[in-house]
Amino acid sequence: xxxxxxxxxxxxxxxxxxxxxxxxxxxxxxxxxxxxxxxxxxxxxxxxxxxxxxxxxxxxxxxxxxxxxxxxxxxxxxxxxxxxxxxxxxxxxxxxxxxxxxxxxxxxxxxxxxxxxxxxxxxxxxxxxxxxxxxxxxxxxxxxxxxxxxxxxxxxxxxxxxxxxxxxxxxxxxxxxxxxxxxxxxxxxxxxxxxxxxxxxxxxxxxxxxxxxxxxxxxxxxxxxxxxxxxxxxxxxxxxxxxxxxxxxxxxxxxxxxxxxxxxxxxxxxxxxxxxxxxxxxxxxxxxxxxxxxxxxxxxxxxxxxxxxxxxxxxxxxxxxxxxxxxxxxxxxxxxxxxxxxxxxxxxxxxxxxxxxxxxxxxxxx
Numbered sequence: 047x048x049x050x051x052x053x054x055x056x057x058x059x060x061x062x063x064x065x066x067x068x069x070x071x072x073x074x075x076x077x078x079x080x081x082x083x084x085x086x087x088x089x090x091x092x093x094x095x096x097x098x099x100x101x102x103x104x105x106x107x108x109x110x111x112x113x114x115x116x117x118x119x120x121x122x123x124x125x126x127x128x129x130x131x132x133x134x135x136x137x138x139x140x141x142x143x144x145x146x147x148x149x150x151x152x153x154x155x156x157x158x159x160x161x162x163x164x165x166x167x168x169x170x171x172x173x174x175x176x177x178x179x180x181x182x183x184x185x186x187x188x189x190x191x192x193x194x195x196x197x198x199x200x201x202x203x204x205x206x207x208x209x210x211x212x213x214x215x216x217x218x219x220x221x222x223x224x225x226x227x228x229x230x231x232x233x234x235x236x237x238x239x240x241x242x243x244x245x246x247x248x249x250x251x252x253x254x255x256x257x258x259x260x261x262x263x264x265x266x267x268x269x270x271x272x273x274x275x276x277x278x279x280x281x282x283x284x285x286x287x288x289x290x291x292x293x294x295x296x297x298x299x300x301x302x303x304x305x306x307x308x309x310x311x312x313x314x315x316x317x318x319x320x321x322x323x324x325x326x327x328x329x330x331x332x333x334x335x336x337x338x339x340x341x342x343x344x345x346x347x348x349x350x351x352x353x354x355x356x357x358x359x360x361x362x363x364x365x366x367x368x369x370x371x372x373x374x375x376x377x378x379x380x381x382x383x384x385x386x387x388x389x390x391x392x393x394x395x396x397x398x399x400x401x402x403x404x405x406x407x408x409x410x411x412x
Contacts, residue, residue, distance in 0.1 A: 058245035082150035085141035087271035102140035108190040111135035137165025304379035
C-alpha cells in the first residue's frame with residue numbers, strides 16, 4: 047500500500063466566496079461548505095462510474111481540536127491561550143449529497159453541528175477502550191481543512207502577515223513521505239489549505255490517495271468535480287436567500303422539510319422557536335378550538351378632536367413594522383412542531399367608517 051497525491055487549486059474569486067460569502071449565507075463555516083461539495087463530487091463520480099449507492103457519504107473529518115469546552119479539568123474549562131499547535135481530533139460524519147447544493151450544505155452543517163464538542167470525544171471512545179467502535183473501520187475518505195489564513199469578512203482590513211504566514215503560490219509540492227511506504231489511514235485524504243496568489247487567497251487541495259485502489263486520473267476527476275460543486279454552491283448563494291436549517295432555530299425541533307415548507311408559504315419570513323409563555327398561549331388556543339379564547343382581547347380607543355386618518359394608518363403600519371412580535375403567528379408544521387413565523391412588513395388591514403354625514407349610527411352597528 048503506497049500513498050501518492052494530486053494537487054488542485056481553486057480560483058481566487060471562488061475561494062474568497064467559499065471562505066466568506068457562502069459561510070455567511072448558510073450561517074456556518076467553510077469546512078461544512080467544502081464537505082458538502084466533496085460529498086456531491088463523490089456521488090457524481092459513483093453515478094458516472096455505475097457505482098450503485100444512495101446512502102450518505104461517510105467522511106472522516108480531522109480538526110485542530112483546540113476546543114476549550116472539550117479540554118476540561120477539575121477547575122472547569124482549560125485555558126488554551128498559552129498553548130500552540132494542533133491537538134488534532136478525528137470523527138466520522140455522514141454527509142447527504144441531497145438533491146442539490148443548498149440542501150447538501152445544510153446537511154453537512156447539521157451533521158457537524160450535532161457533534162458534541164466538535165467530535166473531540168471520538169478518539170477517546172475509539173482508541174481508549176476495546177469496544178465495538180474501536181473494531182469498526184474508519185471511513186475510506188478523510189477531509190482536513192487547515193484554515194483560511196485571513197479575515198472572514200470581505201470588508202475586513204487586510205492582514206499584514208498574510209503574505210508571510212501563507213504558503214507562496216509557487217511553492218513545491220512536497221510528498222507525504224520520502225520513502226513512499228507510509229501507510230494511509232484512508233483510501234482518500236483531502237487536505238485543503240490556502241495560499242497567497244496574485245489575485246488573492248486561493249484554496250489549494252491536495253488529494254492523497256492509496257495508489258493500490260485509485261489512480262491519478264480517478265483522483266484528478268474527483269478534484270475537478272469538487273471544484274465544479276464548489277462553483278455550484280457559490281452560484282446558489284448568488285441566486286438569492288438559501289434559507290434556514292434546523293440549527294438556525296434552536297429549541298423548535300423543526301425538520302428541514304418543515305423549514306422548506308414555511309419558506310414556500312411565507313417567503314422571506316423569520317422563524318423563531320416559541321417562548322414558554324407563547325407555548326402556553328398556543329396550548330390554550332388548541333384546547334379552546336373554535337370557542338372563546340380568553341387571551342384574544344380587543345381594545346377600543348376614543349379619540350377626540352380632528353383625526354388625521356392617513357397619519358393614523360401610517361402610525362399603525364409603523365408599529366407593526368417596528369415590533370416584529372406583533373406580526374408573528376404560531377404555525378404547526380408537518381412534523382408536528384410549532385414555531386413562530388414572522389413575515390415581512392406588509393399592508394395593515396385598516397377600515398374607515400365615516401358617520402359625519404349619516405346622522406347617528408344604529409345601536410346595532412355600534
